Amino acid sequence: MAIRPILVAPDPRLKQTSKPVEGPVTDAHRALMDDMLETMYDAPGIGLAAIQIGEPVRIIVMDLAREGEPKQPRHFVNPEILWASEEVLPYEEGCLSVPDYYDDVERPARVKIRYLNYHGERIEEEAEGLYAVCIQHEMDHLEGVLFIDHLSRLKREKALAKLRKAKREAAL
Numbered sequence: 001m002a003i004r005p006i007l008v009a010p011d012p013r014l015k016q017t018s019k020p021v022e023g024p025v026t027d028a029h030r031a032l033m034d035d036m037l038e039t040m041y042d043a044p045g046i047g048l049a050a051i052q053i054g055e056p057v058r059i060i061v062m063d064l065a066r067e068g069e070p071k072q073p074r075h076f077v078n079p080e081i082l083w084a085s086e087e088v089l090p091y092e093e094g095c096l097s098v099p100d101y102y103d104d105v106e107r108p109a110r111v112k113i114r115y116l117n118y119h120g121e122r123i124e125e126e127a128e129g130l131y132a133v134c135i136q137h138e139m140d141h142l143e144g145v146l147f148i149d150h151l152s153r154l155k156r157e158k159a160l161a162k163l164r165k166a167k168r169e170a171a172l
């Protein structure tokens, strides 16, 4: 297992549309998911899409366990949203690829998802609450979409200007 560098916006690689896993979930995919979880726990975060460590493949990991609770890692290969509620709810989102910027994003309150798990088994389940927010946030990453892309142009440009300045200062 390894902690991998997380791409930070603006970075054109984060805008890629990730490709589906073709064929069975292999040991190589499981090794990637292990690295993704180790990277996510180290960040720390509660979700991570493979593109955030530069791997344009449709894989997501997540762990919604509260601090001090036993870890509850979740793995999503080729996740799909089958249904989304009409009801939407705001949630103050952040992103490991958009550090130190938080803002409200409105998303469907409940979604029905289908995916392959760590062992390649097909799962269908409903998500609500933080699970629904996080899976939609991560699935946006698979389409090259960041949560700031849901904000006004003014807010998005403000966030990107702050990130560009931080990258310039880090390079000095």
Ligand code: K2U
Pocket (backbone or CB within 6 Å): 044, 045, 046, 047, 048, 049, 092, 093, 094, 095, 096, 097, 133, 134, 137, 138, 141
């Ligand atoms: O994609 C990522 O960078 C992972 C996010 C997942 C996330 C974003 C918005 C709302 C919920 C989850 C990171 O975990 S951001 C850090 C964080 C941690 C706890 C709650 C919200 C955000």
Ligand code: ZN
Pocket (backbone or CB within 6 Å): 094, 095, 096, 097, 137, 141
């Ligand atoms: Zn994110």
